[in-house]
Amino acid sequence: MNIPEKGGRELEAILGKIGDQVVQAVAKTSPDLARLLVEYPFGEIYSRPGLDPKTREIVALASLAALATARPQLKMHIHGALLVGCTREEIKEIFLMTTVFAGFPAALNAMDAAREAFEEVERAPSPEGKPT
Amino acid sequence: MNIPEKGGRELEAILGKIGDQVVQAVAKTSPDLARLLVEYPFGEIYSRPGLDPKTREIVALASLAALATARPQLKMHIHGALLVGCTREEIKEIFLMTTVFAGFPAALNAMDAAREAFEEVERAPSPEGKPT
Amino acid sequence: MNIPEKGGRELEAILGKIGDQVVQAVAKTSPDLARLLVEYPFGEIYSRPGLDPKTREIVALASLAALATARPQLKMHIHGALLVGCTREEIKEIFLMTTVFAGFPAALNAMDAAREAFEEVERAPSPEGKPT
Amino acid sequence: MNIPEKGGRELEAILGKIGDQVVQAVAKTSPDLARLLVEYPFGEIYSRPGLDPKTREIVALASLAALATARPQLKMHIHGALLVGCTREEIKEIFLMTTVFAGFPAALNAMDAAREAFEEVERAPSPEGKPT
Amino acid sequence: MNIPEKGGRELEAILGKIGDQVVQAVAKTSPDLARLLVEYPFGEIYSRPGLDPKTREIVALASLAALATARPQLKMHIHGALLVGCTREEIKEIFLMTTVFAGFPAALNAMDAAREAFEEVERAPSPEGKPT
């Protein structure tokens, strides 16, 4: 299996339908960025065996909450984290740690993104949407 | 057990002797910051049951590598991560993910902090120093 | 008076009704973060005698404007600054300084948050709403 | 020609009508920031001979995309870049480079700002609006 | 008095000899940046009447500690803050607030810069060097 195939498989495994929607939306403006998104983060990095999918999503949430500059991607990875088996309590626990590393405003805004993502799950119940 | 006691216990459990050294160094300039460091991050946050110590150190490494503004704390938590059971390969895998979320320069500098921390472990072999 | 009590008192003194609303909103997603917000920033830090409330709000505005990643919290502290006695001219003067430390985009966006906060004050005249 | 005159001329040359709108909007809250915006970035920096206008807009786009904290200013400079001769393909190429220096989320959000700016150009066709 | 003169006067008033040394050091690589540093931050912004010099240094310290990317400038402004009348306790209090807005690592590194600046004052006793 080559890199684009591995990337597509990982993207679907971690982000489900959302991943596909994001890639298609990006492709309208930049097919190159859409392709690189599949191939590099998912095909090269996520597909590596060194960490399991749940741990990778924990790394994603911690990184994005600390950066505090990428709410759409943070929300997308909250959905991804739920999909690969993080509970809501674990996600909220990560954002409590954000107060330590990046301060209270970053943590409050990450928690607000969690609120929004959790509400989206409520409204569109799906296998990954079961409250935890 | 009260918050300062819980904080002291967590600090030692996660960072070992390094934690104590950091607290004592900070205390020379600001006893208040030293006390708050024990009480808030360790006494309030790390001591919570919601995530195990290894996962908390993964969150710490991901956050600090993405921020790219706190090399001393990143190095300290690389030592902490080794102490609570992360392998070197897992730590390096987290920093490969940093390329995705915060770019290559942040990842290269985190990997360089890992190199330095790993070398410190080599030079001062201790129980947590066993290469993985 | 214990930390939670001190925190609640400080929160009210500095942010008025807005502080209470924020805490209640956060509590719906994370009662823990709501509690920590009262206890740590307000109970531990704001309640210290070393700086007066007005100076603390100046520190808040300077920090948040420079970070440029926390517009809701910046707006909240613009209201807080007005409430503890900063004039509009002083707030705008802080954001002129943001051009020096964090660049023009950060300053322009902080000034736009000020515009929005000032307009909210106009629409809902209250004791703290007197234009300065 | 003095600094304010040079600034006004540069602002118009690079940002067209948008520049004037931004200055007038800022002036309602802070006439000082509006004046400094004309005089410093445009009067002092952009008006220097050392780099041509197109290169200056490339620097602006690279800087703002990497910072990832100033979407309104990024969008404004996408319009500016088109006006001084950057093609859409060149702008998108800069944001592909953002993946390297600041990570995929920053690049994705910059590309989304480009999408929005390009759509604005479509809706309000003007000399600079010719798709490239 | 024109802008360059006002800038030179402010620079000396706030940073003393250190300001002059910084400007001369920068001038070796970029006389333009040295000139702009005198004229814009000091000639245009610091010289404004809206905030007193001590408050301006509080804004500087809060901004630079939160950004966590400019240790040389943070240290310079710690010296400046001492020179215009901030006490060591006030400076440390600002950095305790940094834990709230930007997290513990940023606060720890700002406090370490304070330690270094305070030690420099001890070694080279001068009028502003009196411990507070």
Added chain:
Amino acid sequence: MNIPEKGGRELEAILGKIGDQVVQAVAKTSPDLARLLVEYPFGEIYSRPGLDPKTREIVALASLAALATARPQLKMHIHGALLVGCTREEIKEIFLMTTVFAGFPAALNAMDAAREAFEEVERAPSPEGKPT
């Protein structure tokens, strides 16, 4: 020519011997990151035809100066910029623009990295070392 070959060729074209040294240094800690550095930034991005090498280095300098968190990489790309034909005056002009987008501290530290890189060129005269 495949991606690793393209990456190796681009790396050498833009960074000369320095690129090779960086890759080899990284490889000691993480052969994976060394490989990804060649393949993604250089093999996938730099090797694209959409921007010429000089423009790509301008994007690199603007991005890294604005981020202000990656001095080693900034210095490396100052060497790269000289190698692909940027003059010292152009590099300094980019960093003057950094004052606008990211503030004076970021610009001062970028200029100091330029000073250091220029001095390295003086000490080790090479084809790309001719002062401009």
